[in-house]
Amino acid sequence: MxxxxxxxxxxxxxxxxxxxxxxxxxxxxxxxxxxxxxxxxxxxxxxxxxxxxxxxxxxxxxxxxxxxxxxxxxxxxxxxxxxxxxxxxxxxxxxxxxxxxxxxxxxxxxxxxxxxxxxxxxxxxxxLSGETEAYYGYLAAVNSTTLNNGYVFDLGGGSIQITRVENRRRVEMISLPLGAVRLKEGFLHSDPARSKEVSALGEHLRAEFAAIDWFRAEPGMMLVGEGGTLRLIGRLIQKERHYPLDILHGFAMQRTDIGATRDLLADLSVADRKKLPGMKPDRADISLGGATAVYEALSVAGFDAMTICGQGLREGLFYERFLAPDAAAPSDDQPPLFAAVRQASAYNLAQLYHYQEAHAQHIAHLPLSMFDQLPPDERICGPSERELLWAASILHDIGTSIDYHDHHKHGAYLILNAGLPGYTHREIALIALLVRYHRKGKPTADELAPLLAADDDRRLLQMAALLRLAEQLDRSRDGVVSQVVLTFTADHALLEIRSRGDEQVPLWAVENHLDIFSAAFGKPLVVVPVPDEPDEVTLI
Amino acid sequence: MxxxxxxxxxxxxxxxxxxxxxxxxxxxxxxxxxxxxxxxxxxxxxxxxxxxxxxxxxxxxxxxxxxxxxxxxxxxxxxxxxxxxxxxxxxxxxxxxxxxxxxxxxxxxxxxxxxxxxxxxxxxxxxLSGETEAYYGYLAAVNSTTLNNGYVFDLGGGSIQITRVENRRRVEMISLPLGAVRLKEGFLHSDPARSKEVSALGEHLRAEFAAIDWFRAEPGMMLVGEGGTLRLIGRLIQKERHYPLDILHGFAMQRTDIGATRDLLADLSVADRKKLPGMKPDRADISLGGATAVYEALSVAGFDAMTICGQGLREGLFYERFLAPDAAAPSDDQPPLFAAVRQASAYNLAQLYHYQEAHAQHIAHLPLSMFDQLPPDERICGPSERELLWAASILHDIGTSIDYHDHHKHGAYLILNAGLPGYTHREIALIALLVRYHRKGKPTADELAPLLAADDDRRLLQMAALLRLAEQLDRSRDGVVSQVVLTFTADHALLEIRSRGDEQVPLWAVENHLDIFSAAFGKPLVVVPVPDEPDEVTLI
Missing domain, CATH: 3.30.420.40 (ATPase, nucleotide binding domain)
Structure with missing residues (x-):
């Protein structure tokens, strides 16, 4: 043996x-x-x-x-x-x-x-003091979401921490002994809960939250929620609505949905709650107190939605170790933060799947260059979509870590399952779809359609066209095409490519992929090579 | 830049x-x-x-x-x-x-x-001569299927190679100029084809195949098919039948389905064939000739089904390089063969996803040991299922290469998408389901059910129970449990575990996973630690 x-x-x-x-x-x-x-x-x-x-x-x-x-x-x-x-x-x-x-x-x-x-x-x-506990919850939120200004609402079993964030720094915090276990033990003694108990709990919570004078929604603010019971509420809502993604992090829960979930839980015994799709049996009893706390917090502060952060205390402690290995205590002056959460998140995923850095960076360079050269009246994508095109370029080949065949599908699977902290679910869907269609096929959102905004199908098509051309121009992954110049005339588009070497592979490869460009921009594309060196032919 | x-x-x-x-x-x-x-x-x-x-x-x-x-x-x-x-x-x-x-x-x-x-x-x-071309097609087939005795039928664009295999060695071969492109050019001049053309083609093929006196089905023989047009026929059948797996390699095409596909293609123009789900547009014109050749080969030789090999000449050339790097020419005496295709295939997949070898081998040791100790009247699995339990043990954690969360689901995804050459689709489904349920959940076949045989749900449950116990007994992945003794009495089962060190982690871990055992074997399981060393307590 x-x-x-x-x-x-x-x-x-x-x-x-x-x-x-x-x-x-x-x-x-x-x-x-x-x-x-x-x-x-x-x-x-x-x-x-x-x-x-x-x-x-x-x-x-x-x-x-x-x-x-x-x-x-x-x-x-x-x-x-x-x-x-x-x-x-x-x-x-x-x-x-x-x-x-x-x-x-x-x-x-x-x-x-x-x-x-x-x-x-x-x-x-x-x-940990309540303040320190809140600090690590805050670190997790600002390092995994785009929270710049707003609040972190951390619902634990014993306490709730609320942190106010301005320019990614925490400026206020409070810890309240209102965790989901305590709310249940303090208020909800019957099973199913009596309506009197539920309203007493609601009143108590409203008074507690109203007393925090700095906890109010202001323009441009984001409310981020953390904690196991809070994630459970998100999961119940997703199941109820047949949500197409199996990711909680980044899910924006609407206040109306939270209220409906609270009402549903209030009507059910603990045994019946356990039958709800998505319910965690060991949290069924404390779920009603938690849902009530979340609902009242949104109501009092005046938010319509709360974005779930799937991370918390543990990840906050980890980010301190990861970004500031020598730090031993909270630092409000220089908290350990990623410079850019979205970039860090895309690079982290890319590195976990051993992306081919040179090819990926080159692929990112080419479509962004084409993107920037699009005449304003030809493009419907804005700067935020440009960032999605960048992320998709960096991640487009990660599916090869599963299998070369269908690596476009595998890449989309990896992105949809591992998630990309810092991106909204709409953005994650678009990045995954760009990866899905970077080699072939007509881009369609299919089951991800409910996550997209109006006109996103056209945006997807334009970005997919640029990414696919770039992929083909670097088909041999050696960065041979150094520069692209894209111009539009009334009836066609022209792509001039400058190469560092033999341009026959890129020209051959791009040949079969011109259709998607004309579908996306309504004009046929002509690709022509131009010399890498300045033109030395003298005109006489 | x-x-x-x-x-x-x-x-x-x-x-x-x-x-x-x-x-x-x-x-x-x-x-x-x-x-x-x-x-x-x-x-x-x-x-x-x-x-x-x-x-x-x-x-x-x-x-x-x-x-x-x-x-x-x-x-x-x-x-x-x-x-x-x-x-x-x-x-x-x-x-x-x-x-x-x-x-x-x-x-x-x-x-x-x-x-x-x-x-x-x-x-x-x-x-390559026709004989050498057939040799590499044969190498691909015997290194990626369980073909021991039977035929490799390789349908190319220009020619068909048929090889007779006995005990994994090739003993006969023939190359016929009957490839799909040639059949189309030689017989099918109209669009859609006229029934006269189709029957003339069928007659010609039947005569050609009938003339090969060694090409006949014998008991225990397997017919393996290769080639792009042949794969296309498999894909058309899978689409038509809403087949639950997206793998062609290992797919067993029934002769009746091949005949129906041939008839369908014969009725359609090339333009209409291109609209069939699964059709490759650039093969639409030659698909009818190919389907006819495949159908007539099965009819003449007397096979009811043909198993698709998704590999061929290219992979055969590769296997020579991989297994016998110094070989420069075909060798019928000592062809480069995997000793055991199924084992090689499981290990290859495991290594691609960087499996934790010691833990995986230990996990394989534990459930197989329990399996072997099952009293005959308690188990419904045979030796072939034991091999599936082994493969699932080796592969159970490969999903962690995607993400720790839900790695049981990711592992099943990897197996179903990368495939496992040498296993039938039923076996691949069972291995994937074992991986899917190695940590939690009630094993159910769901959309894979059409691939399973009668009683496979019960077999799945028994194997999943053993694998899950093993996973928990090695929860800390250090192989602390060195030996398990499983015995059954009239009303319960007893699992004695011998540990090399502190047994508290395995005992704690296994505690929450006893349900699946009683569900699988109808008796509650009691787990008790016994000393690793011989019992030194003297009885007086």
Whole structure:
């Protein structure tokens, strides 16, 4: 029989073979569940979650009455800590960040728990204040969404953190003991809940949120929501509406949908809630309190929608380690932020699938150059679509990591499943469709159509035409075409290509792909080579 | 502007970074189309197609009358050769294998063409005899299917090769000038074809096949088909029947379906054939001749079905390079064959997605050990399903190369899209479903159900139960559980686990996954740890 002792070399995922790869385990002892994630990363370059363990510990169960961790909860918590520590040891992970939040923080007997975890599991729990907890939730939001001005609303099991963000910096924060577990224990004692209980809860929440005078919608602001119960509400809405994407991060929940979900949950017993498509059984009981909190927050602050951030405390802790490895505490002066979330996210995905950097950059250069040369009356895409064309160019070949055949389809699958933090779902759909149609086929949105805006089918066609021409001009992936000049006349378009070498491959390759250009721009395209050097023919 | 000169380092796909990686371009100058494929490989270890170019050259067009390549066809052929040579040069590929087949081989002016390709494109064409062409088609078939005894039927544009295989060796072969292009030019002059033309063609083919006295079905024999037009017929049948898999390799075409397709094509004009779902427009005209040839071959030889091999000449040439890098010519004594196609295919896929070898092997060890300990009256799976359980164990985590979240779904996607040569479509579906349900969920075949046999849902459930237990027993991927002993009593099952170290993680992990076992075997499972060392407690 083979020897199955731990062999880290064999356990490497591809990019973990990169030089400088590190692994960190982050253990988050929340009021409802304890979670462990393992991230593999090259500091500042790329990262990937490679493992996750979740255990519903309910460390805060029964705390509402006595403000102390109950003995049975402590036993469950210590046991989970031992399991997680054993998991890290067995996996050979020595860098472990362990944090405790609301329930543990607020318990009178917290020192006893922390001491037992230290002695019996060998883990050092960093107990986070509400402010620090909010800081990491904020870091996750600004590093994975385009939140510049607005709020982060983090709904935990024990507490709610609200952070006000201006120019990507946090300027206000508050932590309220209004987490989903506590709301249920404090207000919702019947099953199904009585309407009196539900309205008392609503009133309480409205008063609490109204008292925060800086928590109000202003023009240009975005409201970002975090937390497991909040994601659950998003999932229920997606299932109800047969939403075409299986991604929660970036999903914009409408207030009306949240209200309808709250009403639905209020009518159902916990047992019946468990039958709802998308419901997580272990959150069925606390889902009503959570939905009510979210709905009232939007109502009081005056937002029509909330964008879900699928990340939170754990990812915030990770971003600090990733972007500022030496930081040991929150920094409001210089928080560790990606310079540009959307670019970072596209590059991260591209690197995870080992994109061919030179070809991808060249491919990005060619269609953007054509894009910029389009006469204003010929193009219907704006600067924001230009950025999608860039992202699609960078990502167009990642599907080859699955299989060369149909790599356009595989690439779209990867983008739709891995997601692209920082892009809206409409944008992710358009990027995926551009990748889907970068080689052949007539671009159609099909099941993604509900995500698109009016005229996006025409925008898609124009961008797909430029990307496909670029792909063919660099068919041999050697960047032979150095420059393109695109001009329009009344009845046709002309593309002059300058090559650094033999232009026969690009000319041959582009020949079969001119149709999509005339379909997109209503004019036939003529492609002609021009010399790379200045024209030396003297006219006499 | 960045410098876009060729940078091969940046062009590497992941496994190309492995030591010893090589690339070879194979150019196949067929009668209908010229094709270029680029394979990346580590000799004898793993391989992957990384590029493909196809150009419909029709070098054999108009040959039926004069038995010589026509000037226009020669020009098209030389130009395609130049493009392919330019492509290889730009891509930095110096190892190029160029072969010519039927049309060129049979043309009186073939030397002229070969000479022009040498001078104008710098490519050395290796002209294959019909026998050698058949040899490489045979190599592709025996290295990508479970063909032990039977025939390879290779339908090209210019010729048909039939090879008889006994114990994986070829024992007879014949090459007939009955390729799809020639059949069309020789018999099918009207559009739509007249029924007189179709029956004359059928009669001619029947007579030709009947004259091959060794081409008859015998018990235990398999008929494998190759060639682009043959794949097209398979695709038409799959579309017509809304087949749930998008894989042609391994598809078993029924003779009745082939006959129905032949009849359908015979009724339609070429223009109308192009509207059929799955039709390749540039093969619409030659599809009827091809379908007739396939149908008559099955009828004459007495086969009910033909299994499609999606590979052919090009892959055969590649297998020679891959398995016997020093071979320069066909070898009937020691043909380069995988020892076991199914194992090679599972390992190749696993390595392409950087599987964690130690964990995968350990995971394979555990469920197979449990499988072997099942009392005969408790299990409904046989030895062939045991092999599927092995393959699923090896492949269960490959989806993590896409994303940790939902990696069970991604793994199933990879298997269903990349395929697993050597396994039937039913087997591929079962392996994918085992991977799909190796972590959670109730195994259901859903849209793959049409591929499964009676009782496969119960087989799936039993195998999934064993795989899931194994996955949890090695949750920390360190092989801590060294041995499992499974016994059944009248009312329950007992799993004793021996551990090499701390057993708390496996015991904790397996705790939440006992349901699937009782669902599969109708008895609750009790898991108990037993000491790794012999029991030293003395009984007094």
């Amino acid at each position: 083979a020897d199955y002792t731990t062999n880290l070399d064999n356990q490497a995922v591809p990019f973990e073979r990169s030089s400088g790869m590190r692994r960190v385990a982050i253990i988050d002892m929340g009021s409802n569940s304890f979670r462990l994630i393992v991230m593999a990363y090259v500091p500042g370059k790329m990262f990937k979650m490679i493992d996750e363990v979740r255990e519903v510990v309910r460390i805060g169960e029964g705390m509402a009455e006595v403000n102390a961790l109950r003995p049975a909860a402590i036993e469950r918590g210590v046991r989970a800590a031992q399991i997680y520590a054993g998991f890290c040891e067995a996996s050979g992970i020595s860098d472990i960040i362990t944090v405790g939040t609301s329930a543990i923080r607020d318990a009178r007997n917290r020192a006893l728990f922390i001491d037992r975890v230290r002695r019996e599991a060998g883990l050092e729990v960093r107990l | 960045a410098d876009y000169t060729t940078n091969l380092d940046n062009q590497a796909v992941p496994f190309e970074r492995s030591s010893g990686m090589r690339r070879v371009a194979i150019i196949d100058m067929g009668s209908n189309s010229f094709r270029l494929i680029v394979m990346a490989y580590v000799p004898g270890k793993m391989f992957k197609m990384i590029d493909e170019v196809r150009e419909v050259v029709r070098i054999g067009e108009g040959m039926a009358e004069v038995n010589a390549l026509r000037p226009a066809a020669i020009e098209r052929g030389v130009r395609a050769a130049q493009i392919y040579a330019g492509f290889c040069e730009a891509s930095g590929i110096s190892d190029i294998i160029t072969v010519g087949t039927s049309a060129i081989r049979d043309a009186r002016n073939r030397a002229l063409f070969i000479d022009r390709v040498r001078r104008e494109a710098g490519l050395e064409v290796r002209l």
